[in-house]
Amino acid sequence: MNELRVDNLHVSIGDQKIVRGLSLTVPRGEVHAIMGPNGSGKSTLAKVMAGHPDYQVTKGKITMDSEDLLGMEPDERARKGLFLAFQYPSEIPGVTIANFLRAALQARLPEGEELEATDYYAKLYEKMELLGMDRSFTSRSVNEGFSGGEKKRTEILQLAMLQPQYAVLDETDSGLDIDALKIVARGVNMMRGPQLGVLLITHYQRLLNYIVPDHVHVMVAGRLVRSGGKELALELEERGYDWARESAGEMAVTR
Amino acid sequence: MKPKVNAVDIDRNKGDFYYDVAYTQDAGRGLSEKTIHFISDVKEDPDWVREYRLRGLKTFLEKPLPTHWASKDLEAIDFDKIRYYLAPGTSAKRSWEEVPEDIKRTFERLGIPEQERKFLAGVEAQFDSEAVYSNIKKAVGEQGVIFVGSTEGLKKYPEIFRKWFGKVIPIADNKFSALNSAVFSGGSFIYVPPGVKVKHPLQAYFRINAESFGQFERTLIIADEGSEVTYMEGCTAPKFETATLHSAVVELVALKGAKIQYITVQNWSANVFNLVTKRGLAHEDAEIKWIDCNIGSRLTMKYPGVVLKGRKSRGEVLSIALANNGQHQDTGAKMIHAADETTSNIISKSISIGTGRATYRGLVHVPKHLKHCKNNTECDALLINATSRTDTYPAITVRGTGNAVQHEASVSQVSAEQIFYMQQRGLTEAQAMSLSVNGFVNDLVRQFPMEYSVELKRLIELEMEGSVG
Numbered sequence: 060m061n062e063l064r065v066d067n068l069h070v071s072i073g074d075q076k077i078v079r080g081l082s083l084t085v086p087r088g089e090v091h092a093i094m095g096p097n098g099s100g101k102s103t104l105a106k107v108m109a110g111h112p113d114y115q116v117t118k119g120k121i122t123m124d125s126e127d128l129l130g131m132e133p134d135e136r137a138r139k140g141l142f143l144a145f146q147y148p149s150e151i152p153g154v155t156i157a158n159f160l161r162a163a164l165q166a167r168l169p170e171g172e173e174l175e176a177t178d179y180y181a182k183l184y185e186k187m188e189l190l191g192m193d194r195s196f197t198s199r200s201v202n203e204g205f206s207g208g209e210k211k212r213t214e215i216l217q218l219a220m221l222q223p224q225y226a227v228l229d230e231t232d233s234g235l236d237i238d239a240l241k242i243v244a245r246g247v248n249m250m251r252g253p254q255l256g257v258l259l260i261t262h263y264q265r266l267l268n269y270i271v272p273d274h275v276h277v278m279v280a281g282r283l284v285r286s287g288g289k290e291l292a293l294e295l296e297e298r299g300y301d302w303a304r305e306s307a308g309e310m311a312v313t314r
Numbered sequence: 315m316k317p318k319v320n321a322v323d324i325d326r327n328k329g330d331f332y333y334d335v336a337y338t339q340d341a342g343r344g345l346s347e348k349t350i351h352f353i354s355d356v357k358e359d360p361d362w363v364r365e366y367r368l369r370g371l372k373t374f375l376e377k378p379l380p381t382h383w384a385s386k387d388l389e390a391i392d393f394d395k396i397r398y399y400l401a402p403g404t405s406a407k408r409s410w411e412e413v414p415e416d417i418k419r420t421f422e423r424l425g426i427p428e429q430e431r432k433f434l435a436g437v438e439a440q441f442d443s444e445a446v447y448s449n450i451k452k453a454v455g456e457q458g459v460i461f462v463g464s465t466e467g468l469k470k471y472p473e474i475f476r477k478w479f480g481k482v483i484p485i486a487d488n489k490f491s492a493l494n495s496a497v498f499s500g501g502s503f504i505y506v507p508p509g510v511k512v513k514h515p516l517q518a519y520f521r522i523n524a525e526s527f528g529q530f531e532r533t534l535i536i537a538d539e540g541s542e543v544t545y546m547e548g549c550t551a552p553k554f555e556t557a558t559l560h561s562a563v564v565e566l567v568a569l570k571g572a573k574i575q576y577i578t579v580q581n582w583s584a585n586v587f588n589l590v591t592k593r594g595l596a597h598e599d600a601e602i603k604w605i606d607c608n609i610g611s612r613l614t615m616k617y618p619g620v621v622l623k624g625r626k627s628r629g630e631v632l633s634i635a636l637a638n639n640g641q642h643q644d645t646g647a648k649m650i651h652a653a654d655e656t657t658s659n660i661i662s663k664s665i666s667i668g669t670g671r672a673t674y675r676g677l678v679h680v681p682k683h684l685k686h687c688k689n690n691t692e693c694d695a696l697l698i699n700a701t702s703r704t705d706t707y708p709a710i711t712v713r714g715t716g717n718a719v720q721h722e723a724s725v726s727q728v729s730a731e732q733i734f735y736m737q738q739r740g741l742t743e744a745q746a747m748s749l750s751v752n753g754f755v756n757d758l759v760r761q762f763p764m765e766y767s768v769e770l771k772r773l774i775e776l777e778m779e780g781s782v783g
Contacts, residue, residue: 109738112730133737134746142738149735152726153753162749163739200753217739 061087061124063108063141063225063256068119070100070107070281077103079281080119087124087224088253092267093260094292095278096300101260102146104278105229109143110136123225138167140224144214144231150202156213157183157197160220167221186219190246207234215246225256232266244269264296277303329550329581331423332523333416337442341399343526347371350496353399357465357499362476370485370495377489385642387613391587396528396559398497399443406438406445406463417441424550426519429765435514436461440531441521443499450516458507459543461516464532467503474505478536482565482595482621490589490615494530494563501531501562506541506572515544515577515763520560522586523552528559535565537572537600546577546766557612558586566594566602570624573601577766581773582611584641590616593648596656598624605762606633608643609773617675619648622656622687629658632762634755634770637670637702638777646675646707647691651717655686662693663755666702667777674706674723682713691721696754698728698747726754748778 063085070078077100085091095101107114108121110133121128128136151159160183165174184194190212202210211231218226228247232240247257247270259270267275267289275291276283284303285291295303341352350371354364379388407413410427421427421439430437436450438461445463454461460471468475485495502518522529537543549560560582568574574594582588588611594602604618620629631647649658664672674693689712695704704725712719728750736746751774752759759767 109734111734132743133734134740134742137738137740145735145738149729149732151732151736151750151753153756154749159736159739159749162741162745166740166742166745221739 061224061256063258064122065104065108066120066122068104068107068121069117070103071115071117072103072113077114077281078107081278081282083276083283085225085256085258087256089273090251090257090259090270091274091276092272092292093258093276093278093283094262094264094295095303097262099278100281101278102229105143105227105258105260108227109133109141134166137223142218142221142223142226144211144218144226144228146230146233148202148210148214150200152200152203154201155198156201156216159201160217163217163221183220186216189249190216190219191242192216208236208239211235211239211243212246215243219246219250222250224254225258226250227258227260229260230262231259232261232263240266241269264292267292279303329424330552330583332552333420335402335416335441335523337400337402337524339399339401341397343397344394345371345396345398345497349398353497353499356399356401360468360472363468366480366485367496367498370492370497373486373492374489374496377486377492379489384615384644385613387642388587391557391559395526395556397524397526398528398530399499400524400527401442401444401499402446406448406466408449410447413447417446420521420523421447421519424519424521429517434517435512436516438463438502438518439521440500440518440529442524442527442529445500451514454512454514457510457512459510459512460503460505462503464501464503464534465499467534471503471505474536475503475534478565478567479534480565482567482593483563483591487591490561491563491591494532494561494591497528498530498532498563500529501533501564502535502545503533504535504543504545506537506543508538509540510538511542512544515546517546517548520547520549522550522558522560526556526558528561531562533562533564534567535574535576536567537569537574539569540571542573544575544577544763546579549580549582552583556585560586560588560590562590562592564590564592568594568596568600568602568627570597571599572597573603575603575605576618577605577763579607579609579766579769579773580611580614581609582614584610584612584638586611588614588616590614592616592618594618594620594629596620596622596624596627596629598653599626600624601628601630603630604632604647605766606631606645607766607770608633608635608645609777610638611641611643613642613644615644617646617648617677619650619677620658621650621652622658623652625653626655627653628656631660631662632758633662634758635662635664635672636751636774636777637664637666637672639668639670642671642673644673644675646673646677648677649679649689651678651680651684651687651689654684656684657688659689660691660693661758663696663758664693664704665696665698665751665754666704667698669701669703671703671705673704674708676708676710678708678710678712678719680712680714680717680719684714685716687712687717689719691719693723694754695725696728696751697725698751744779748775751778
């Protein structure tokens with residue numbers, strides 16, 4: 060099955076349980092949004108999917124196109140087609156965006172095969188243009204001294220260059236003004252299609268005006284408490300997370 | 315990402331081999347006056363050289379090991395077990411065909427003849443104690459440039475050689491310069507006549523083949539007025555069980571308006587004690603630049619320096635040290651300002667991996683009576699693991715007014731988040747580390763000649779692959 064699938068996932072950091080029995084399926088070709096208040100475990104879910112070493116998965120599984128992800132190193136997951144746009148991307152001093160992306164693409168080629176430099180730069184410049192990025196950006200060190208908007212745009216540029224099968228976007232809208240948000244949304248919309256499954260993680264409904272999801276899930280206290288169509292986001296915006304929390308309470312009681 | 319250009323192609327594994335060579339001249343183990351006479355007899359030294367050696371021996375024996383400020387690890391060197399002179403008994407050949415087969419094979423495996431064809435103006439290859447090959451391109455030789463081994467230099471060109479030999483680094487400079495003065499053999503002698511600009515680099519390659527051996531090459535480069543020259547040296551040794559000693563002395567003299575650039579990429583195996591003294595003397599308006607990359611060895615102690623003797627002379631040291639597990643890179647720079655309007659620049663970057671330790675030791679001296687001198691010192695350290703260590707000992711003494719000094723130091727660490735971020739883009743942990751390290755040295759490496767920056771990048775990748783398990 061071409062889907063990114065999370066089954067009854069439980070995640071802890073130290074003694075603290077953060078994700079408590081979460082299940083979710085994102086088929087390739089669909090855009091799913093997870094909304095939730097601060098501290099609901101949204102970002103943890105994203106990091107665990109990518110294989111961050113700080114978290115322990117105590118139960119459950121994650122598969123990508125039926126392949127078990129949890130047994131793989133982070134880089135193996137990435138090469139198999141999973142991309143995470145970070146909420147707080149790291150700075151890599153002295154490593155230019157051009158060199159970094161080139162190394163990342165080279166890492167996906169079979170041993171002994173060499174990335175074709177002219178094709179690479181042509182593609183890079185094309186994607187940058189679509190994202191409204193100046194070419195001089197390629198020679199800047201990755202994320203070093205970047206504004207919040209520049210960082211997020213660079214994440215989307217990497218997404219566009221690496222062309223994964225599944226992309227998890229962790230709070231990509233945070234810290235963006237409306238113009239930057241539109242550019243980022245345009246980038247994601249450009250890549251939408253049958254070959255890509257997207258999981259958008261966001262606190263605010265705002266982003267979903269520009270990237271319209273196929274499904275919306277509400278996450279509270281480490282679980283999905285509600286799932287529905289795009290109208291769920293609007294309802295949530297109107298009624299607030301307390302409403303969702305109450306639902307979670309109900310669920311806990313009825314369980 | 316594999317570099318496309320691969321002109322200087324040495325790596326640790328590539329250097330890890332040795333051949334059983336029939337040494338016809340062997341001074342045996344240990345050091346005494348007998349050793350000195352053996353060396354002087356074999357080399358047919360003039361009397362002044364024999365006397366110089368004996369003075370070197372006396373000074374060496376008198377001076378204590380500098381353990382009061384440097385590493386106690388120096389005590390692990392057993393001077394009685396070391397072999398101080400080993401040679402296959404042939405003179406340096408002008409063509410590779412004439413070099414004895416087993417020795418030629420060594421240098422072919424290291425890719426030296428190939429590089430000579432590609433981009434060098436001249437090559438000298440030293441095998442243990444003696445140069446086995448020495449050649450300079452015809453066009454360069456016709457300009458009057460001299461590029462020979464030190465033994466040949468002191469015999470054929472005594473008037474220039476003797477004028478400068480031991481003047482920049484006297485016997486008693488330190489215990490190891492004294493040792494070198496006693497038993498020196500091999501190394502290069504270069505003279506560039508006034509106004510001659512040697513376009514392509516001259517290269518020397520120093521190879522240790524024998525176990526428990528000490529290599530003591532001695533290099534003297536004189537750039538006459540208005541001339542320019544770039545010299546590069548590379549070094550390797552096999553991984554032996556016992557310690558090997560490499561203790562060179564390198565003296566540079568840049569006369570009025572001359573420029574010397576001296577580039578080192580050392581890639582010693584982890585049993586080598588690398589204790590080297592390097593210093594240049596810059597006359598009026600002259601420029602001396604040391605580019606120094608230290609990878610490998612058990613302990614390296616090396617502080618290239620420039621004595622800024624003439625007005626408006628310039629000195630520069632750009633250095634990179636990589637200390638891997640169990641290694642100690644004790645490196646730095648010395649800038650002695652001795653005239654007005656002299657400038658010096660020191661940029662040092664060190665990387666410590668695992669239990670590796672990098673130490674920066676700097677000395678900048680500007681006496682009170684000088685005017686309009688400038689120094690800039692930057693030393694940055696990168697720590698890869700929690701067990702890695704770095705220390706900085708900058709000694710800057712600037713007296714008087716009207717002199718400007720700038721000093722910056724930083725220590726940074728490759729963070730787990732940074733590695734995770736890079737892994738998420740598909741790079742393995744080792745690739746991520748080596749990219750971070752390359753990023754750290756990038757602004758400095760950009761100033762290196764292309765062939766060397768490519769090689770250095772590859773060496774860093776190899777070191778990182780080996781250190782991430």
